[in-house]
Amino acid sequence: MSTSPSPARRSAVYLLDQVLGEGRLMAELLGAGALDRLEPADRARVQRLAQDVLRGLERADRVLGKHLRKTPPLHVRNILRLATVELCSGGDAHGVVNDAVALTAGHKKGQHMKGMVNAVLRKVAADGGAEWAKLRVPRLPKWLRDPLVMAWGGEAVMAMETAQFAGAPLDLTVKPDAGDWAARLGGAVLPTGSVRVAQAGQVSALPGFAEGAWWVQDAAAAMPARLLDARPGEAVLDMCAAPGGKTLQLAAAGADVTALDISEARLARVRENLSRTGLTARVVAGDALEHRGSYDAILLDAPCSATGTIRRHPDLPHAKDGAEFGALFELQAAMLDHALGLLKPGGRLVFCTCSLLPDEGECQVEEALERHPGLTVDRAAPDRPGIDPAWITEEGGLRLRPDYWPDLGGMDGFYMAVLRKG
Incomplete structure (x- = not known):
C-alpha cells in the first residue's frame, strides 16, 4: 500500500x-x-x-x-x-x-x-x-438560498444550483478576431462575443496566452465594459480594477484608462496582464472613496457578495455566511455617489456587481436615481447582440444569472446599468 x-x-x-x-x-x-x-x-x-x-x-x-x-x-x-x-x-x-x-x-x-x-x-x-x-443536485447553504428564493423563486434557484453543480467552462475575451481564436482553441464564439472553451486544461499553455491575444473573463463579466462602450481618447476610470479584465477591455478600445484599486498586491496582476497583452493603462493604488479626478466615463464594479460567481468559485457559499451583506450595501451606495461626483456632466457610468442579490443591483440603482436628480438610466445601452430582452430589468438595467444559457454552459450572475449624468 x-x-x-x-x-x-x-x-x-x-x-x-x-x-x-x-x-x-x-x-x-x-x-x-x-x-x-x-x-x-x-x-x-x-x-x-x-x-x-x-x-x-x-x-x-x-x-x-x-x-x-x-x-x-x-x-x-x-x-x-x-x-x-x-x-x-x-x-x-x-x-x-x-x-x-x-x-x-x-x-x-x-x-x-x-x-x-x-x-x-x-x-x-x-x-x-x-x-x-x-441524489438530487446539491443545494446552496440556507444563508444564501433563502434570499435567492425570495428574489427569483424556487424553480429559478434550482436551475442556478444545477449550473453551479455543473461548474464553469473557460471564457476568453479576445483582442483580435474571436472566430479565428475560437477555431484555434477548439472553442466557440458566444452570442455576446466571448470565446468559450469547454476543456481548456492549463490556461498558460494554451495558444495565444503568451503573446497576449486574449485574457480569461467570464462572458457575463465582459458585458459591463461593452455596455460602457469606451471610445478612443476618452478619459475612463476603472474604479475597482483588479484583477483587470475590464481594464484590458477599456484599454483595447483605445481609451485613456486609469485603473484604480485599493490593493497594491492585486494591482500587480493588473500590471502583469497589461504587459502580457501589450495594452496601456495608468495603474493607481488607492481608496476609491478618496480618489479625485474628472472622467468622461467610469466603470464601477463595486465590492459585493460575489454570489454570482458560484459556478467558478464553489468555495464561496461554504466560506461565507452573509454576515457582511449590510456593510457591503452601504459601501456600494457610497462608492456610487462618489463615482458620480468624478463624472463630467453628460458622462456615463456603468454600475455593476457580480451578485445575485437585488439589494446589490436593482435596488442600488433605484435608490441612486432618487438621491441624484437628473441622473437617468440609458435604457438603450443593453440593446446589444446576444442580449435577451427578457434580461433587461424594470429600471433599465441588465440582470444576468447562472441559469441563463443552460444549453451553452451558463454564465456568471451579474447586474449592470448604464447611468447618465445630466
Whole structure:
C-alpha cells in the first residue's frame, strides 16, 4: 500500500480544510502562495479536485453517511469526501483509496482511523457511484438560498444550483478576431462575443496566452465594459480594477484608462496582464472613496457578495455566511455617489456587481436615481447582440444569472446599468 500520497490530493485536502474549517476563500489561499511549490499543471489539478468536492459536498456526505457510525474530525472527513467524489466520478479505486489511507495515516490525529477510512472507501468504491447518480443536485447553504428564493423563486434557484453543480467552462475575451481564436482553441464564439472553451486544461499553455491575444473573463463579466462602450481618447476610470479584465477591455478600445484599486498586491496582476497583452493603462493604488479626478466615463464594479460567481468559485457559499451583506450595501451606495461626483456632466457610468442579490443591483440603482436628480438610466445601452430582452430589468438595467444559457454552459450572475449624468 502506498505510503506517499499524491501531492495534488494532499494539497486539495489542505484547501478543503481551510475553506470548510477556517472560512477562507480559495482565491485568498492561492494569493498567499498555498500552491506555489507545485507545477502549473498540478496547481490546476488541485483546484479542480477541491472545487469538485465543494460542488458535490452534499452528495458526498450523503454517500458517506450510510457507512459512518459517527462523524470523524474535519480533516479525515475531507479526505473521505475527496476520495468519495473521485470514486463516484469514475476514479481509479486502487489509487484513490490508497492515497486516502496514506493521507489519514500521515495525520497525527487521524492515524488510528486509517482502517476505518479503508473500509468505508472500499464500500463507496463498490456501490457509491450508483447511489451518487440518484441524489438530487446539491443545494446552496440556507444563508444564501433563502434570499435567492425570495428574489427569483424556487424553480429559478434550482436551475442556478444545477449550473453551479455543473461548474464553469473557460471564457476568453479576445483582442483580435474571436472566430479565428475560437477555431484555434477548439472553442466557440458566444452570442455576446466571448470565446468559450469547454476543456481548456492549463490556461498558460494554451495558444495565444503568451503573446497576449486574449485574457480569461467570464462572458457575463465582459458585458459591463461593452455596455460602457469606451471610445478612443476618452478619459475612463476603472474604479475597482483588479484583477483587470475590464481594464484590458477599456484599454483595447483605445481609451485613456486609469485603473484604480485599493490593493497594491492585486494591482500587480493588473500590471502583469497589461504587459502580457501589450495594452496601456495608468495603474493607481488607492481608496476609491478618496480618489479625485474628472472622467468622461467610469466603470464601477463595486465590492459585493460575489454570489454570482458560484459556478467558478464553489468555495464561496461554504466560506461565507452573509454576515457582511449590510456593510457591503452601504459601501456600494457610497462608492456610487462618489463615482458620480468624478463624472463630467453628460458622462456615463456603468454600475455593476457580480451578485445575485437585488439589494446589490436593482435596488442600488433605484435608490441612486432618487438621491441624484437628473441622473437617468440609458435604457438603450443593453440593446446589444446576444442580449435577451427578457434580461433587461424594470429600471433599465441588465440582470444576468447562472441559469441563463443552460444549453451553452451558463454564465456568471451579474447586474449592470448604464447611468447618465445630466
